[in-house]
Amino acid sequence: MSAAEADTTLKAWHGHWLTACIAVTLIPHVEYLPAWVSGGCALLLVWRVIADLGLTPMPGRLVLLVVAAGVVVGTGIEYRHLLGKDPGLALLAGFACLKLLEARSLRDGRAAVLLGFFLQMGQFLNGQEILVAAMTLCGALLAVGALLAMENEAPWQTVISRAGRLLFMAVPFMLALFVLFPRIPGPLWGLPADAFSGMTGLSETMSPGSISRLVRSGKIAFRAEFDGDIPPPRDRYWRGPVLSLFDGQRWEPGFTTLSASPPYEFAGKPYHYRLTIEAHNQHWLLAMDFPVSDDARTRYASDQRLVSVTPLRSRQRYELTAYPAAHAGRNESAYVIRRNLRLPEGSNPRTTALGRQVAERFAAPGRRIDALLETFRELRLEYTLAPPALGLHSADEFLFDSGEGFCEHFSSAFAIAARAAGVPARVVTGYQGGEINPHDGSLVVRQSDAHAWVEVWLPESGWRRVDPTATSNPTRIDTGIVGALPDVASLPLFMQPNMAWLRSLQLRWDAVANGWNQWVLGYNDERQRSLLRGFGFDGGDYRHLAAAMVTLMGLMMLGYLGWALRRRRRGDALDRQWQRFCGRLSRAGTRRADWQGPLDFAEQAAGRHPQLADDIRWIGGRYAELRYGRKRPTRQDLADLENRIKLLDIR
Amino acid sequence: MITAGDRLRQHFGGLLDRRLFRVRRSEPLPARLGHRRIFVLPTATGVAFGLTLMTMLLASMNYVLSLGYGLTFLLIGVGLVSLHQTFRNLVHLELLSAHLESTHCGQPATLRLRFRNPSDYPRLGLHLRRSGGGETRLSLDPHTDTNVVVAVPTNRRGRLEAGRLVLETRYPLGLVRGWSILTPEAACLVYPAPETPAREYPGAFAAGQSEQSGKLGEDDFSGLREYRPGDTLRRVAWKLSARCEDQFYTKQFDGGNAARLEFDWFRLPAELDTEARLSRLTRWVLQAEAAGVGYALRLPDGRIDADRGQTHQLQCLRALALYGIGDERS
Numbered sequence: 001m002s003a004a005e006a007d008t009t010l011k012a013w014h015g016h017w018l019t020a021c022i023a024v025t026l027i028p029h030v031e032y033l034p035a036w037v038s039g040g041c042a043l044l045l046v047w048r049v050i051a052d053l054g055l056t057p058m059p060g061r062l063v064l065l066v067v068a069a070g071v072v073v074g075t076g077i078e079y080r081h082l083l084g085k086d087p088g089l090a091l092l093a094g095f096a097c098l099k100l101l102e103a104r105s106l107r108d109g110r111a112a113v114l115l116g117f118f119l120q121m122g123q124f125l126n127g128q129e130i131l132v133a134a135m136t137l138c139g140a141l142l143a144v145g146a147l148l149a150m151e152n153e154a155p156w157q158t159v160i161s162r163a164g165r166l167l168f169m170a171v172p173f174m175l176a177l178f179v180l181f182p183r184i185p186g187p188l189w190g191l192p193a194d195a196f197s198g199m200t201g202l203s204e205t206m207s208p209g210s211i212s213r214l215v216r217s218g219k220i221a222f223r224a225e226f227d228g229d230i231p232p233p234r235d236r237y238w239r240g241p242v243l244s245l246f247d248g249q250r251w252e253p254g255f256t257t258l259s260a261s262p263p264y265e266f267a268g269k270p271y272h273y274r275l276t277i278e279a280h281n282q283h284w285l286l287a288m289d290f291p292v293s294d295d296a297r298t299r300y301a302s303d304q305r306l307v308s309v310t311p312l313r314s315r316q317r318y319e320l321t322a323y324p325a326a327h328a329g330r331n332e333s334a335y336v337i338r339r340n341l342r343l344p345e346g347s348n349p350r351t352t353a354l355g356r357q358v359a360e361r362f363a364a365p366g367r368r369i370d371a372l373l374e375t376f377r378e379l380r381l382e383y384t385l386a387p388p389a390l391g392l393h394s395a396d397e398f399l400f401d402s403g404e405g406f407c408e409h410f411s412s413a414f415a416i417a418a419r420a421a422g423v424p425a426r427v428v429t430g431y432q433g434g435e436i437n438p439h440d441g442s443l444v445v446r447q448s449d450a451h452a453w454v455e456v457w458l459p460e461s462g463w464r465r466v467d468p469t470a471t472s473n474p475t476r477i478d479t480g481i482v483g484a485l486p487d488v489a490s491l492p493l494f495m496q497p498n499m500a501w502l503r504s505l506q507l508r509w510d511a512v513a514n515g516w517n518q519w520v521l522g523y524n525d526e527r528q529r530s531l532l533r534g535f536g537f538d539g540g541d542y543r544h545l546a547a548a549m550v551t552l553m554g555l556m557m558l559g560y561l562g563w564a565l566r567r568r569r570r571g572d573a574l575d576r577q578w579q580r581f582c583g584r585l586s587r588a589g590t591r592r593a594d595w596q597g598p599l600d601f602a603e604q605a606a607g608r609h610p611q612l613a614d615d616i617r618w619i620g621g622r623y624a625e626l627r628y629g630r631k632r633p634t635r636q637d638l639a640d641l642e643n644r645i646k647l648l649d650i651r
Numbered sequence: 652m653i654t655a656g657d658r659l660r661q662h663f664g665g666l667l668d669r670r671l672f673r674v675r676r677s678e679p680l681p682a683r684l685g686h687r688r689i690f691v692l693p694t695a696t697g698v699a700f701g702l703t704l705m706t707m708l709l710a711s712m713n714y715v716l717s718l719g720y721g722l723t724f725l726l727i728g729v730g731l732v733s734l735h736q737t738f739r740n741l742v743h744l745e746l747l748s749a750h751l752e753s754t755h756c757g758q759p760a761t762l763r764l765r766f767r768n769p770s771d772y773p774r775l776g777l778h779l780r781r782s783g784g785g786e787t788r789l790s791l792d793p794h795t796d797t798n799v800v801v802a803v804p805t806n807r808r809g810r811l812e813a814g815r816l817v818l819e820t821r822y823p824l825g826l827v828r829g830w831s832i833l834t835p836e837a838a839c840l841v842y843p844a845p846e847t848p849a850r851e852y853p854g855a856f857a858a859g860q861s862e863q864s865g866k867l868g869e870d871d872f873s874g875l876r877e878y879r880p881g882d883t884l885r886r887v888a889w890k891l892s893a894r895c896e897d898q899f900y901t902k903q904f905d906g907g908n909a910a911r912l913e914f915d916w917f918r919l920p921a922e923l924d925t926e927a928r929l930s931r932l933t934r935w936v937l938q939a940e941a942a943g944v945g946y947a948l949r950l951p952d953g954r955i956d957a958d959r960g961q962t963h964q965l966q967c968l969r970a971l972a973l974y975g976i977g978d979e980r981s
Contacts, residue, residue: 110696110825114703117726121707121719128718136722144729147824152776152790166736166823170728177724184712314715521717557731564739565686 008106013153015052015103017146018112019045022100025116025139028123028132029093034078037090040071044097051101064102071095089122106150113143130516141167172556180549182542183525201280202240202429206251206452208394211429212385212406214450221431221450222277222286223514224443231271231288233433235324237453237465238286238445240430242303244340246419248347249394251412251427254339258299258307264290264462268325275318276518283307286430286445288322289465295319302336303426304328304463315522330462332424337457340424348416350396355420365423365458369466372417376471381405383473407469411452414468424457428465439511573638578623581645585616588650598624615648677812677836681747681767684818688831689741691734697826700730730826737829740774740820747796749813749835751803753968755933756844759785759802760811762837767796776822782815805841808929809976813837840972843926845934876901881960886943911957912939912946929971936971940964950974 023045030038044067051058059067071094072082079087096115103109120139123132145163148154154162201221203210222238244254270292277285285291285298287306295318301307308316329336343352358371382404390397395413398405405413411427418425432451434443453467532545582592582601590608592601602620606613622641626633693701704726711719745767754760762781768774768791780786785803805811819830878887878899888900914935919928932948939946940959947957948967952974955967 106825107696111699114699117703117707117722121710121716121722124716124718124722125714128716133718133721136718140722140725140729144824147826151822151825162823166729166732167725169732169735170725173728173731174721174724177727178721181720181724183720185715314717520721523717524715553731557735560732560735561686561738564735564742 010103010105010109010150012052012054014106014109014146014150015048017142017149017159018100018103018109019048019052021113021116021139021142021146022096022119024135024142025096025119025123026093028126028135029089029119032086032126033090033093036074036078037071037093040067041093041097044101048101058104059101061102064098068095068098071098085125089119089125092119092122109150110147113146116143128521130513133520137167169560173553176549176552176556178523179528179531180545180552182545182549183523183528185525201278201282201447202284202450204241204253204282206241206243206408206412206427206429207249208387208390208398208405208408208412211408211450211452212387215385215406215448219447220278220510220513221280221445221447222275223445224273224275224288224434225441226271226273226443229271230436230443231322231324235288236433236443237289237324237428237451238431238434239289239291239305239428240284240286242301242305242426242428242455244303244336244426246343246347246412246416248344248392251415254303254336254426256301256303256305258301260299262290262292262300263302263304264323264326264328265330266292266323266326268323271322271324273320273322275320276514276522277312277316277318279312279314279316281311281313283309283311285312285318287318287320288324290323290326290328292321292323293318314524315517317518317522327461328463329457332457332462337424340426340457341419341422343416343419348393348395348413350393350400351413351416352420354399355417355422358417359421365456366460368421368423369418369456369458369464372414372421373466373468373471375417376410376414376468379403381410381472383407383410383469408452410468410472411454414454414466418454418456418466426455428453428455432467435507437507437511437514439508440514442511442514444507444510444514574623574626574633574641577638577641577645578627581619581623581648584645584648584650598627609650612648612650615644619644619648677834680749680835681745682833682835684741684744684831684833686738686742689738689829690831691738691827691829694821694826694828697730697828700726700826704730729824733824734827736823737820737827739772740777740822741818741829741831743769744774744791744818744831745769746833746835749837751811751813751837751839753839753842754805755842756805756808758844759804760839760841762801762803762813764799764801764816764835765796766791766799768793770794774820777818777820780817780819781813782817808841808843808926808972810973811839811841840969842968842972843929843933845937846927846930847934849934849938850931881958881962883943883960912944913949913957914939914946915949916951917949925975929974933968933971936964936967 026038026041026045033041047056047059050056071091075087075090075094076082078090081087082091092115096112096119099108099112099115103112116139120136120143123136126132141160141163144166145156145159148159148162148166202214241253242256243251245252271288273288275285275287285306285308287293290304291306293306297309297316298318299307299309306320354375355372358368358375362368362371376399379399380403381399383406384404385406387398387404387406387409388402390402390409394409395416398409399413408429415425415427429450429452431445431449432453433449434445435449436442437444451469453465453469455463455465457463528545532548578598585605586592588609590605596604598620602617605620606616609616619641622637622644626637626641704723707719707723707726710716711723747765747767748763749765750763752761752763762785764779766789771793773793774791777789777791778786779789779799779801781801781803783803785801787799787801789797789799791797803811813835816833816835817830818833819828821828878892878901882901886902888902892899912935914932916928916932919931923931932950936946936948940963943959945957945959946967948955948970950970953970955963955970
């Protein structure tokens, strides 16, 4: 209608804000997106910038349609399906960039910002570390900035500071909701199969190379905080999958049953600790041998593992007790014993022959195991992270040809030899050792502490742990992998001994990350309940939570409202004195008209109150002098004026 | 044509205005926007933002994403803060004065408003809209009075009121629309549009002695007379007046005093309708005044005697604007 009518077209200035917002949002995704998606997104963003600078025209609708179809088809080819976390994120990233390139009006721009929020949410599916959170905060700041910029044009510094202010003011609401919003455990509906892909950890089976691959990762597997003593390294065996089926190449878990009571007899000193375990999307908990738990979420497997009722899809905390000296499986069933003697026909003939020889020389199973360990020692096997590739009979080739292997080779070969010697044996994978973080005293166990060992069954004592890796390298058990490997160059950088400062830095960072994990990421329904119980509420009742949340939010909103309504008194200290003076005279019946200056008004008031005339004239004159004079009023001037006004006895 | 639906809408609109929005017919100025007069509702973007947050919350629950909760809650906070900021952008504003300037129909009337921002923060992204046409964008600096001009479109002669002004804002994020309704007391007259193309007034309308009423010159100086209130200042003989104490003189031009035009409604061609007649008479009044010729105006409801000058012109234009309407408030 007129020139003043709202202009709803998107300007170059808005375009820059939107591009910056989407670009920062996409940065954390780059690591997980296929290269062509990242590259394509970057190209589209650059196109928008160039177009905003007026160097090229915006792409036509047809071009955009073709690119959109390309993104869908490409994603379909890349992942072979379109439903799921990874293809979903790839599509979202592509469409956000396309929306940006297509945006012509402010409405389009706002839609692009909303897509940006979805993308920021999406990056948490890949990881929720502190840095990701920081990156998201930057993205949110730019998104709010883009919305602000579309509403009111201002220099970018101003926009950023306004956006920061808005976010800062939103923090109290976030905290209240974060703590009090009723948390619901578990997924609400079925999740796509790849929802938790990318979680590292032990796999359910073991074949040569599976653990040495894992060892190269510095990722944390779990943390343990002990009450009191920390057990010595030789007791720190954290039990993962127990493998009792061997097909010649791979070790697989055998059949187990679950029960609610522990399948072993307690003995020795207990260690009490809290286990904070990272999500690995499997059932097993990596508890220290032999675990006891009061937790309703756990069960005991018949192979002495502690398992979770549901897969660990998020970081969890457990209160556990360990009895390293307990006796397990003293009355093991004949079925299990038979299963743990079975070897595939014709596999590893030389190792099997070694076992048979030992069985001929010694009758007692304990003696046979000792003899086998002695044999391993005599073979002078070398413990290395980079063993040569092995063929069909991996144990034979490891023991008698190459002589170089990692813990999975040692344990596999030993278990085969023990079975051949007539002693029931199985491979246990898990973690061994761990490092005490000097900054918070917790024991940190990383993927690099992954280990495999053997358990043999002896009739008098049940299952007994044997670590054949120690035959080559006893230090592996006591000092961890760094001391055990001669070739430190093959270790990841963070594990090399001469990088002590880096290591210390990493430990410090780990301590911070641990706090983050415990208090931010680990805040779940259970934590919420215990926190509320601490405040005397019945935390189990969602209604209490909801009521507390609504009340708190309402109070905060009222606080903000009160702040908006508060009318700041205008003027400085001098003005306030004058207002007070005028107020007192006004109550006494002498009102100052808006057009009256101080001297004029004082003269009028002096006429009305002759007994105070001198004082009133002095105050009026003094105020005019201080207000309009050359000199800035000093504190003393103000105090004098205030005194004089106070002493004025008007009735 | 007014349908039943329109009438219903009008009725309920009026009810809504009075009861909910507390709109008065017209309010004395200065008017301050107290918190009871400010209304906030989410915009379409705001609703979309809400749906986005809902989806994000569901995703956080489903995938157990602590940071997802965190981001969603932070954005919920941003939404609430933006609600508060929108409210804060309007509250305590003052409308100090409003003034409407008369104009001819078809030309925009100028609505001059003076706003005061008594707070120490700027009010940004304000949008003032007058129902019935006219809008402008404005920003108000802290502790400052700002003049705002709104061009009000006119499409019929008569009395024009400032009417219902909506001061609204979507600042800061465009998620929430906040508004307040102002009905300042200000009105003006919309004169009939002067006829175009201009038609020379025929000699027949001239009364008095002049024979050359058609081509009244401005250059033929014919003499002086004493200044009378209402004479245009352009014709004051300043030099002479300066010499003579306490007496002003007005220059008289040839024909100026001699010619007396009589613009008579009843002597206009019969085929013209009311508005066309008013248009033509308006044009003649403007022309005659510009030429400095005295003129009289005769309308069916009265006659204005021949004279000249601004006061006389305004009197004539007022009669033309209100002819057949009266001075009642429309």
